[in-house]
Amino acid sequence: MTPNTLKVLIIEDDPHVLVGCSQAFALEEIPTLTATSAEEALPMLAKDFAGIVISDIRLPGMDGLQLLKQIRQMDATLPVVLITGHGAISMAVDAMRDGAYDFIEKPFSPERLIEVARRAMEQRRLALEVSFLRKQLHEKPLEAFLIGHSAAMKTLRQLIANLADTDANVLIEGETGTGKELVARSLHDFSRRKLHAFVALNCGGLPESLFESEIFGHEANAFTGAGKKRIGKIEHAHQGTLFLDEIETMPIALQIKLLRVLQDRRLERLGSNQTIPVDCRIIAATKEDLEQHSKAGHFRTDLYYRLNVATLAIPPLRQRKEDIPLLFEHFLHESTLRFEREVPPPDRSTMASLQSHDWPGNVRELKNVAERYALGLPIFKSAMIPEKTGAQNFAQAVETFEKALIRDALAHYQGNLTQASQALGMAKTTLFDKVKKYNLKDESTGTGN
Ligand SMILES: Nc1ncnc2c1ncn2[C@@H]1O[C@H](COP(=O)(O)OP(=O)(O)OP(=O)(O)O)[C@@H](O)[C@H]1O
Ligand SMILES: [Mg+2]
Incomplete structure (x- = not known):
């Protein structure tokens, strides 16, 4: 949601002022709605109205101050800017006390009108985002996302809820398949950055030469074979989240460049001197002990500390076996929906073998096992009797x-x-x-x- 998708509802009975205001907004490409009385305007408003209100105080019928009271009761976060007659400052001050966002004194310039409106719209945008997030949290709690009732998972969810809507960089540690990417997504989805992109980049998946242009982007023909201009992953993640997976594999030469972007909050595409401001939250994930890596000189210590403002360590599944039944049930449910077949609930011996397994592949392995179970296959390959025993004794x-x-x-x-x-x-x-x-x-x- 950008401020320009918000509307301005103008309530003014003087046709000259109304037209003047509408034109000033049209020039700025800000959409407007108009009304000539409070009675006409009220039905246009509802809680979470995607816009702001600018109203004259003196109106036929209900005046601007009464309208302000009614709006405050309906949605206290909806900004109302009042227009006062010349010399009516004391009335405006009272209105501010009653919760008006600001006031504009007649006669006013288009610049003043636009400036106040833009500020109010920015405030409105933030309020709507917060309200949207609250609803999200209410509708889809983190427990439905990140399943598990072990103490470790409860703590993890609590930490995610506390960290999600901050801009703190987070380092996620965990063995393969423990849910690092899912945790990164949760941090993004439960923040206001959700309205923008979540961009994942596997630092280990690319040769060093390609990596640089992949992450920073490049101008057309910046180097041999560069071809067209390319927007890098960091720029794509502007206002959103950049997830750097397997961060320990990032080439040392690029670590310094990444550090500079994190410090300066701006970047230069390859082959360009122009700096572009970027605002993205960085979440990194590693299967290794990154602190050890940095101590051993394989990872820049300064970058390690930048990334590691907060650490979320996800324990392996074998250390939280009490999560197995709930996770298994969840994945089984998903699989039965996907394969469209009914599956009997797991019996005691199946549950016992799930509990006694060591889960080197962690939750991902459990998910695969649930899929095999849903398909009626043996859940552990190692438990299979070889099919072709031939004419053996x-x-x-x-x-x-x-x-x-x-x-x-x-x-x-x-x-x-x-x-x-x-x-x-x-x-x-x-x-x-x-x-x-x-x-x-x-x-x-x-x-x-
Ligand atoms: N607590 C959980 N609740 C529900 N699903 C989970 C949970 N943990 C992991 N998963 C699921 O398990 C699978 C593996 O998780 P994910 O890809 O996030 O792991 P990872 O740590 O990033 O693995 P890798 O290190 O191999 O990249 C995904 O399908 C994910 O949705
Ligand atoms: Mg992963």
């Missing part, structure tokens, strides 16, 4: 099954023998022997660390 079939379980566990834990052995409930030395026996060395890191 019992001992061979067991070995095939055992090998499949071990291979899955190693894949799960990226070859880490210690974690895989814990997950399988098997001594590490036993696992090591079996890895050798089944020739699975390529799948394990071999060190057990």
